Amino acid sequence: MVLTNFEIEKVNTPNFIKGRKGKKILAIVNHITAGLMPGTLSWMQNPAAKVSAHYLVTKTGKIYQLVDEEDTAFGAGIVNKPDWILYDGTNPNFYTLSIEHEALAGEALTDIQYQATLWLHRKIISQWGMPADHNHIIGHYRLDSVNRKNDPGPQFPWDKLMTDLKDADMPGQTINIKIGDQEIEGFILKNKAYAHARALSEAMSIDIKWDGERQSIFIYPTNFTSMESDDKINIYIGSKPITGILINDKAYVPVREMAESLGRKVTWDDEGKIVTIA
Numbered sequence: 001m002v003l004t005n006f007e008i009e010k011v012n013t014p015n016f017i018k019g020r021k022g023k024k025i026l027a028i029v030n031h032i033t034a035g036l037m038p039g040t041l042s043w044m045q046n047p048a049a050k051v052s053a054h055y056l057v058t059k060t061g062k063i064y065q066l067v068d069e070e071d072t073a074f075g076a077g078i079v080n081k082p083d084w085i086l087y088d089g090t091n092p093n094f095y096t097l098s099i100e101h102e103a104l105a106g107e108a109l110t111d112i113q114y115q116a117t118l119w120l121h122r123k124i125i126s127q128w129g130m131p132a133d134h135n136h137i138i139g140h141y142r143l144d145s146v147n148r149k150n151d152p153g154p155q156f157p158w159d160k161l162m163t164d165l166k167d168a169d170m171p172g173q174t175i176n177i178k179i180g181d182q183e184i185e186g187f188i189l190k191n192k193a194y195a196h197a198r199a200l201s202e203a204m205s206i207d208i209k210w211d212g213e214r215q216s217i218f219i220y221p222t223n224f225t226s227m228e229s230d231d232k233i234n235i236y237i238g239s240k241p242i243t244g245i246l247i248n249d250k251a252y253v254p255v256r257e258m259a260e261s262l263g264r265k266v267t268w269d270d271e272g273k274i275v276t277i278a
């Protein structure tokens, strides 16, 4: 699946708090603006409004970022009859990221707006390690079921969003990986390039063995030494373990570490987002 890369334009707002009071980011809260551009953006930049969001996705698929993810936006501070298992009794703004969608009350997202928010969700959940489920991706109505019950409203495509996020082969920003005259796709996660284990090893003409029980990939000759659990996998090349990741039951490996362990030279072209394995 080829993902379109959308761009994020940073804009300012005075409506935020620096930092997150030490809380970890747990979830995305989706909203609709119940107003249109450009007024809906300028309202969130108005100090009198005392509202904001980390992101605003417009009907034309433009993504504005008003608040850094490490800072606290004023998205959903008032909690009223919540229905959210991760609510800890304190202001959810400190442990959520908020995405506003330009739409009038009851309106559906446009197609390009949906693609943009899907891309943004993918980027965020891969960055923060959030599962694509209804506990970690919620609507404002889950925090205030009384006054915000139509936010983001009945037309918000929850099922499609969850399905598309789970189907995603590659989270985050896509990159190309060149090996000789072959080219495969990869993605960036926490500043590392990853590729699908089988696609990469085939392109590098190496044999790998997947051991599901140990969640490990073996590249022979190898000495198995230890194992990790959960969503991580080990890649053994010789006796040196490399940590990869499992996403939707597919194994992804860090490209540079794997190629360098096999004695290959790796270069990164930041501008073109291309990894070359010589």
Ligand SMILES: [Zn+2]
Pocket: 030, 031, 032, 075, 076, 140, 148, 151
């Ligand atoms: Zn809202």
